[in-house]
Amino acid sequence: xxxxxxxxxxxxxxxxxxxxxxxxxxxxxxxxxxxxxxxxxxxxxxxxxxxxxxxxxxxxxxxxxxxxxxxxxxxxxxxxxxxxxxxxxxxxxxxxxxxxxxxxxxxxxxxxx
Amino acid sequence: xxxxxxxxxxxxxxxxxxxxxxxxxxxxxxxxxxxxxxxxxxxxxxxxxxxxxxxxxxxxxxxxxxxxxxxxxxxxxxxxxxxxxxxxxxxxxxxxxxxxxxxxxxxxxxxxxx
Numbered sequence: 035x036x037x038x039x040x041x042x043x044x045x046x047x048x049x050x051x052x053x054x055x056x057x058x059x060x061x062x063x064x065x066x067x068x069x070x071x072x073x074x075x076x077x078x079x080x081x082x083x084x085x086x087x088x089x090x091x092x093x094x095x096x097x098x099x100x101x102x103x104x105x106x107x108x109x110x111x112x113x114x115x116x117x118x119x120x121x122x123x124x125x126x127x128x129x130x131x132x133x134x135x136x137x138x139x140x141x142x143x144x145x146x147x
Numbered sequence: 148x149x150x151x152x153x154x155x156x157x158x159x160x161x162x163x164x165x166x167x168x169x170x171x172x173x174x175x176x177x178x179x180x181x182x183x184x185x186x187x188x189x190x191x192x193x194x195x196x197x198x199x200x201x202x203x204x205x206x207x208x209x210x211x212x213x214x215x216x217x218x219x220x221x222x223x224x225x226x227x228x229x230x231x232x233x234x235x236x237x238x239x240x241x242x243x244x245x246x247x248x249x250x251x252x253x254x255x256x257x258x259x260x261x
Contacts, residue, residue, distance in 0.1 A: 067249065076253035077191070077235065090248050125190060133179045133198075133239055136249060138190040 036060065038139035040126050046145045047116055055111045055142045059128030066109050067136060068101060069125045077125065083109060084132065116146045151238050153252035161260050166223040168255050170236030173217070180212055182221045183235040185254065191235055195221065226259045233257070 039058040047053050059066050068080040079093040083103045094100070098116075103109040113120055123143050127136035150173045160166045168182075179198050183191035195210040197203045197219065203210045209222040219238070223230055233254040239247045 069251075077251040079248065079250065082248045132247060135181055135193045135196050136237075137193070141190055 038126055038128050038137055040124075040139035040142050042142060043140060044143045044145075046147060049118060049146055050115055052112065052114045053116055053144065055113075055124050055126075055144070057109045057111070057126030057128075057139060059107065059109070059126070060137055061107075063128035063130055063137075064106065065129045065132055065134070065136075066103060067127045067129075068109070068111050069127065070122045071125060071141075072122045080111070080124075113144075116144075118146050120144060121146045151236055151240075151250050151252040153234075153236050153255050155253060156256040157258050158255055159258045159260060160226050162226060162228060164226050166226045166230065166257055166259070168221040168223075168234050168236075168257065170219045170221075170238075170252055171217055172219070172236075172238040172240070172250075174238065174240040175214075175217065176241050177214075177217075177238045179239040180210070180219045181237040181249070182208075182210060182219075183237060183251075185233045185235055187232075194234075223257075226257075228259050228261060231257055231259045 041056045066083040069077040081101045082090045085106045098114045101111045123141040125141045127138045129136045152171045182195045184194050185191040197210040197212045207224045211220045233256045235254045236252040237249050240250045241247045
């Protein structure tokens with residue numbers, strides 16, 4: 035079946051612009067995570083959704099970052115007024131339930147110039 | 148601060164040898180544990196999940212869990228050059244008042260040499 039789908043796969047934007055990253059999880063998966071990975075670094079937790087609610091937003095780096103999930107399915111991560119330090123690969127993952135393994139999308143590589 | 152600790156490596160093993168990757172975690176209440184493999188420039192992919200103390204084997208991979216010692220490991224038998232990658236340990240951790248979330252270690256880079 036279809037895996038986790040992320041779009042765009044690559045995004046180059048100018049400093050100060052807003053960007054939206056999209057994640058379409060595996061059908062039926064209730065848990066959805068966003069992570070960020072800078073070059074050569076580990077996975078940085080951003081936000082977690084269970085259904086449409088976000089029990090844990092603690093990883094969002096600043097108030098320029100926000101995320102929503104609608105219909106228990108598609109999620110959008112929005113970064114306002116992008117900065118160069120936002121450049122990274124943004125990974126989305128979903129799982130059938132809270133304790134189940136995560137399945138990752140291919141990521142969105144964001145470059146802020 | 149809930150943490151998952153891994154040695155960053157690189158861990159270098161000759162082809163055909165056993166690679167042993169280790170991970171410790173801080174949350175005694177954790178119940179689910181995972182090992183992911185990540186090739187350079189790719190997304191992490193699940194190798195093993197383990198939920199109970201003891202060993203779990205899948206092909207050349209064995210995951211070992213000791214909840215009392217808060218320790219989980221991954222053994223790779225008959226290591227192949229294609230096993231060269233970064234291995235990420237992930238643990239579901241609980242914070243008071245919030246749901247559990249999957250926390251990743253920074254990963255151990257494995258190099259299998261010819």
